[in-house]
Amino acid sequence: MIVDTLRVFVTVAEQSHFSKAGELLNLSQPGVSLHIRNLENELGAKLLHRSSKQVRLTEAGTILYKHAKQILAHFEEANQEIQMLQDEVTGSIHIGASFTIGEYILPSRLAEFANQYPQVKLQVTIGNTEEIIGGVRSNELDIGFIEGQAHENDLIVTPYMKDEMIIVSPANHPLSKIVSVEQSMLQNQVWVLRELGSGTRAFSEHYIQEEEISVKRSYVFNSSQGVKEAVASGLGIAMLSRWIVRKELASGEICELPIRHHHLERQFSIIRHKESSSSMATNVFIQKLLVSRKDK
Numbered sequence: 004m005i006v007d008t009l010r011v012f013v014t015v016a017e018q019s020h021f022s023k024a025g026e027l028l029n030l031s032q033p034g035v036s037l038h039i040r041n042l043e044n045e046l047g048a049k050l051l052h053r054s055s056k057q058v059r060l061t062e063a064g065t066i067l068y069k070h071a072k073q074i075l076a077h078f079e080e081a082n083q084e085i086q087m088l089q090d091e092v093t094g095s096i097h098i099g100a101s102f103t104i105g106e107y108i109l110p111s112r113l114a115e116f117a118n119q120y121p122q123v124k125l126q127v128t129i130g131n132t133e134e135i136i137g138g139v140r141s142n143e144l145d146i147g148f149i150e151g152q153a154h155e156n157d158l159i160v161t162p163y164m165k166d167e168m169i170i171v172s173p174a175n176h177p178l179s180k181i182v183s184v185e186q187s188m189l190q191n192q193v194w195v196l197r198e199l200g201s202g203t204r205a206f207s208e209h210y211i212q213e214e215e216i217s218v219k220r221s222y223v224f225n226s227s228q229g230v231k232e233a234v235a236s237g238l239g240i241a242m243l244s245r246w247i248v249r250k251e252l253a254s255g256e257i258c259e260l261p262i263r264h265h266h267l268e269r270q271f272s273i274i275r276h277k278e279s280s281s282s283m284a285t286n287v288f289i290q291k292l293l294v295s296r297k298d299k
C-alpha cells in the first residue's frame with residue numbers, strides 16, 4: 004500500500020540510514036530499498052542521494068517528504084475516526100449547555116446521537132454561559148456549549164456554530180410597523196434582558212453600549228423563554244437568538260425589528276477542561292457534532 008511506502012520513505016529521510024529505518028520498521032535493508040526504488044520509479048525522480056555512510060534527500064525528495072508527512076497525518080486521523088465508528092461506544096456524558104443551545108439546538112442532535120449510540124447515557128444541564136463555564140472548570144460537566152465568551156486559560160474552546168441575533172418586539176409595538184428601523188428609533192425603549200452571566204445579556208449590553216442607546220427601563224429574566232414570553236406579552240423589546248423566536252415570528256406573536264445596516268452575529272463554542280482527558284463517548288459526540296454542523 005502506498006501509505007506503507009510513504010512511511011518507509013519518511014523514516015529513511017528522518018534516520019538518514021536504510022539500516023536504521025529498517026530496524027525501526029522491522030524490515031530488511033533490501034525491503035527498505037525496494038520501497039524506495041518503487042517510489043522513485045512511480046514518481047520518475049531520484050529521491051535520495053546515497054553514499055556508503057548515509058542518505059540525503061534530493062530536491063524532489065524534500066518536496067515529497069513535506070507532502071508525505073501531511074498524507075500520513077491525514078491518514079492517521081481518518082484511521083482514528085474509523086476506529087471510533089467501529090468501536091463500541093459506551094459510558095456517560097454530562098453535557099452542559101447555555102439556554103439557546105440547550106433548548107433549541109442540542110435536543111435534535113442528542114436524539115440522533117442516542118439513536119446511533121444507545122449504550123451511552125446522556126445527561127444535560129442547562130444554565131447560563133457563566134454557570135456552564137464553572138461546571139466544566141470544576142469537572143462536574145464533561146463538555147459545555149456556550150453562547151458567550153470564555154477566556155479562561157484552563158479551557159479548550161472550539162468554535163461550534165454561528166448564531167444570528169435579532170431585536171424583537173411585541174406584535175403591537177409601534178416599531179413593528181416600520182420596514183427599516185433606524186438605530187436612533189431604539190432610543191428610550193423598554194428592554195427585556197437576560198440576567199448577568201448570560202451570553203445573551205453580555206451580547207445585548209455590548210450592543211446597547213456600542214450604539215449608545217439609552218434604555219428607558221429594563222426587566223430581567225433568567226431564561227430566554229422568559230424573555231420571549233415577556234416580549235410577546237408586551238413588556239418591551241429584546242435581543243435574542245433567531246433560534247429562540249422562530250415559531251413566534253412565523254405565527255406573528257412577536258415581530259422582528261429590521262435594523263438598518265445591521266447583521267448581528269455571535270459564535271457558539273464548545274468548551275472542555277484542558278487537563279481532563281475526554282472519554283471515548285465524549286470524543287465521538289464532539290466529532291459527530293462538528294461534522295454535522297451546518298453553519299460554521
Ligand SMILES: O=S([O-])[O-]
Nearest residue numbers: 101102132202203
Ligand atoms: O444562556 S446564555 O445566554 O448564556
